[in-house]
Amino acid sequence: MEPIRRIPIVQQVEERIGELIAEQYKSGDKLPAEMQLCQTLGVGRGTVREAFRLLQAKGLVEIKPGRGAFVANQSGESGMAAIDWLVENERELRDSIEIRTALEPMAARCMAERCNAEDVQHLSEIHQRFLQAIRDGDPEQIARLDECFHNTIVECSGNALLVEINSNVCRGMQTFRSKTFQVEQNVRNAVMPHSNIMNAILARDSAQAEREMRAHLDKVAEDLAQNVKVPAHEVG
Template sequence: MPLGALRPSPLVEQATQHLREQITKGEWPVGTRLPGENALAKALGVGRSTVREALRALAGAGLVQARQGSGVFVIATEPATGPGEDWSARLRRAAITDVYEVRMMVETQSARLAAGRRTDEDVAALESALEARERAAEGDDAAFVDADIALHAAVVSAAGNPVLTDLFAEFAPALRDGLIGLVEELGLRAHDRNPGHDTHAALVAAIRRGDAEAASGILQAELEQTLAHLHGKPR
């Protein structure tokens, strides 16, 4: 689809406006993956950095979302409404790294609380989730990520705070998309179908015996490693 080359200045604003018009007019319906940065840069007659800034502005307006390893997709044809915007919609358009940083804060504190508050039922749920994660290692990446998130959800639930549980549930869909893309892109299961098993087993054991420092530390280290991958800097 011809977009037309842009005038020299101001390029970012022009690129943003041109792309926004294509989206709001329905040229790229919701769910459509946008052309790559190189293709957009060539069509608009600008550099990739200009396109990247324009896409960032569109993401901030709630029109597009970058998905790790998959590209940039249209998620709305009208800009987000601002302060009254639905929280779930805000998460859907957030960068996975931003969501992950907040997840790390929520989960490390949840693990600490879980070690002090876990009930026999919580421990049983954690052990069951760990076993389910191990079984899911025989399946595809999506099934494994789902089982991994379910185990982490069980940790949060064991903290005994319904607000934390609800907050994690809101994060889960955005986390799932980002993690599936990460596993596929980096081939994290190419040589080990069940990566992180020992770490997760140690986490469950720490919560079982009531060791808050160990539980929090194990989870902090594990999530920091994944966040480093998301930033493109494997540890």
């Protein structure tokens, strides 16, 4: 007899949605809304969202800001396909970047003022892994560590409301990160800003940390503007 497996509820929901995709949906189809899945599966909204995150990490689901979850294209994706997605979602992405530009510079200031040695060490380790992922040419890992870097700064701000607001904004940025880091220039443009933010926080220079984060997000917005008008032959 095989032992009884105690499967976490999020994994059960992830598996059930995966089965639903395999049985009823094809690439590009919109999946049921979170609330509909909550009612169908008898679970909370947070569980469904986490299941979508796991499926997105596996490349099965694509989250489009303001539009919901879709079955991802399984045929593989070029830099130009990523550009196409950025063009399609430009308006929602600009809204998200605008909110981030209001929130994250304040978070960087607060972390520089309030962080302890353990916080700084954790952020530094994430940054070093981010740089290694760039050297390895791993866009998926680059995207994940970029999210970790920014989320750690917010979490170390000491502001619980800021953390809560950021969690909502972050959900709309996951697919954006996975797409934008398929464009080589965007990867290069993230290296120095992350280093500058790190150095300001290490120096406990709150004003400089705020300025560096704002400059970084201004560059993210600039990169998006460039990406959505770049000719196909210029995509790396």
